[in-house]
Amino acid sequence: MWATPSASDNRRKKNMSQNSSSTSKRISTYLMMIVLIVLALSIVSLLLSVNAFAAGNDMLAGFLLVIGFIAMALSVYVLLQSRKRAASMKIEAPKVMTTIECKKCNFKSIRQFQRGDFVFKDLDPCQKCNENMIITAIYKEVKEKEKTYNV
Amino acid sequence: MVFAAIEVLPSLFGGGGDSISSILSMLFYVVFIVFLFYGQRIQMYVMIREVEGSLYKLKYIKEEGRKITIETIKEIGKPKTDPSARVDRYLEYFTISPQSMDPAGIVYKLDHILDVRDTRLKDEVKLMAPESSEVQINNLENTLEAAMALNYIYKIVRHFYIQGKKTLSLYIIMQLQMILPLVMKEAEAYASALKAFADGQPIGDGVGPLVAAKLLHGYETAKVPKDCVVASVPIENRTALIIKAEGPGGNVGKPGEAVSAVIKEHKGKIDSVIMIDAGLKLEGEIVGEVVEGIGAAIGGPGVDQFKIEEAVVKHKIPLNAVVVKEDIGDAVSPMRKEIADSVDKVIERVKTVILERTKEGDKVIIVGVGNTIGIGQ
Numbered sequence: 001m002w003a004t005p006s007a008s009d010n011r012r013k014k015n016m017s018q019n020s021s022s023t024s025k026r027i028s029t030y031l032m033m034i035v036l037i038v039l040a041l042s043i044v045s046l047l048l049s050v051n052a053f054a055a056g057n058d059m060l061a062g063f064l065l066v067i068g069f070i071a072m073a074l075s076v077y078v079l080l081q082s083r084k085r086a087a088s089m090k091i092e093a094p095k096v097m098t099t100i101e102c103k104k105c106n107f108k109s110i111r112q113f114q115r116g117d118f119v120f121k122d123l124d125p126c127q128k129c130n131e132n133m134i135i136t137a138i139y140k141e142v143k144e145k146e147k148t149y150n151v
Numbered sequence: 152m153v154f155a156a157i158e159v160l161p162s163l164f165g166g167g168g169d170s171i172s173s174i175l176s177m178l179f180y181v182v183f184i185v186f187l188f189y190g191q192r193i194q195m196y197v198m199i200r201e202v203e204g205s206l207y208k209l210k211y212i213k214e215e216g217r218k219i220t221i222e223t224i225k226e227i228g229k230p231k232t233d234p235s236a237r238v239d240r241y242l243e244y245f246t247i248s249p250q251s252m253d254p255a256g257i258v259y260k261l262d263h264i265l266d267v268r269d270t271r272l273k274d275e276v277k278l279m280a281p282e283s284s285e286v287q288i289n290n291l292e293n294t295l296e297a298a299m300a301l302n303y304i305y306k307i308v309r310h311f312y313i314q315g316k317k318t319l320s321l322y323i324i325m326q327l328q329m330i331l332p333l334v335m336k337e338a339e340a341y342a343s344a345l346k347a348f349a350d351g352q353p354i355g356d357g358v359g360p361l362v363a364a365k366l367l368h369g370y371e372t373a374k375v376p377k378d379c380v381v382a383s384v385p386i387e388n389r390t391a392l393i394i395k396a397e398g399p400g401g402n403v404g405k406p407g408e409a410v411s412a413v414i415k416e417h418k419g420k421i422d423s424v425i426m427i428d429a430g431l432k433l434e435g436e437i438v439g440e441v442v443e444g445i446g447a448a449i450g451g452p453g454v455d456q457f458k459i460e461e462a463v464v465k466h467k468i469p470l471n472a473v474v475v476k477e478d479i480g481d482a483v484s485p486m487r488k489e490i491a492d493s494v495d496k497v498i499e500r501v502k503t504v505i506l507e508r509t510k511e512g513d514k515v516i517i518v519g520v521g522n523t524i525g526i527g528q
Contacts, residue, residue: 031196
């Protein structure tokens with residue numbers, strides 16, 4: 001029922017991955033082209049602003065300067081964004097707490113979870129009454145409040 | 152040369168104004184023409200990039216899950232050889248559901264397949280981690296299942312992503328991009344679950360067993376098939392037969408078989424069955440909210456629900472349910488404080504149901520449904 005992959009299958013898979021990476025390259029080139037055009041236009045704008053400034057047209061010079069800088073900043077931003085990958089990703093481990101209680105004297109303490117803890121596990125005797133303490137709860141506290149939508 | 156070109160631009164674009172308005176009008180025309188012909192394609196590339204970003208994240212989560220699993224196995228199970236190859240083989244395991252063209256008897260076929268799967272996976276874990284105890288084996292099995300789920304999600308998203316890129320079909324990419332936030336939420340939940348299973352922490356789904364454990368703690372328990380425990384506890388002058396999966400290892404047991412066995416043992420003389428489980432909340436509902444209803448509150452493939460319904464219908468026993476609201480992320484990640492705090496509210500609600508729906512001296516079955524990881528009895 002489950003055929004083992006033959007040499008031709010492997011070749012096909014290899015081709016598939018090559019096709020896939022070439023498509024990816026095409027997208028990058030496409031994006032790069034747009035960014036480069038915007039970058040070139042921003043440089044033209046900056047040159048024009050210098051020209052306008054020399055001609056004494058301060059208002060036009062300022063206008064072109066702003067446009068040039070905005071376009072340049074945007075293109076650099078897009079370029080950096082496209083290079084940004086999964087580097088900053090990580091799985092955050094939440095802080096889990098264990099509540100320990102003495103059933104006799106109601107002494108309660110909370111500490112960080114340790115491997116081997118479980119709810120209703122008997123622990124060392126209570127510091128106050130010498131009765132065995134037990135774990136009554138293990139939970140994580142979620143700090144951020146959920147957004148409410150008033151509906 | 153640039154300035155000379157700009158001088159000519161007004162005549163080309165019909166403008167008689169200065170050079171800046173010529174540049175702007177030229178840009179407008181270029182943008183208009185580009186979007187006219189390539190608008191959909193640009194939109195698709197934007198979507199592809201979005202999916203690609205999520206796919207990288209999924210790959211990272213999957214790899215991280217595999218790493219955590221292997222490290223946990225090495226730490227707990229003390230294997231003599233490197234378990235990586237066996238873990239990779241485990242991650243690719245599949246289960247074929249029974250043929251449903253003739254649905255008669257399909258529940259028992261599915262039950263059998265799930266039993267075989269469970270035994271097979273447990274045996275694999277024992278081989279991977281020979282030094283681990285029964286509780287640790289259950290926790291490791293759950294850890295591996297979470298890693299398996301992450302691997303599966305990654306492969307499915309990658310499949311549609313590559314298919315979309317190969318065919319350059321907007322509709323394949325669009326469908327994937329539309330469901331991606333939900334897929335990512337689920338993947339992040341499984342990543343969180345993986346860590347909880349590896350450490351043996353109670354998860355949100357364990358609220359049912361936690362309520363049952365709180366009710367039966369201090370009373371003598373007996374084992375019932377399969378992987379469950381039962382204890383007889385007096386509540387409000389009634390006899391409550393409390394059932395939960397045997398903890399503290401990661402285990403959901405088979406509440407269907409346990410309820411059937413207890414009803415059979417008492418010759419059908421049970422006056423009510425109350426099931427406690429975690430229920431999926433809708434957006435806008437509060438985590439840890441306790442609600443009440445009718446029917447078998449149990450998820451999974453449906454085998455246990457079928458068996459419970461079959462047993463209660465046979466003896467005409469009323470079936471009540473108390474559910475604690477939480478979302479999928481809360482259900483498989485370490486238990487939130489709001490859910491742990493809801494346990495007392497659930498017990499109050501169960502007592503109210505018992506007082507209102509049964510008489511003194513009656514027998515009631517209370518079932519805490521869910522994964523009992525990190526919860527003893």
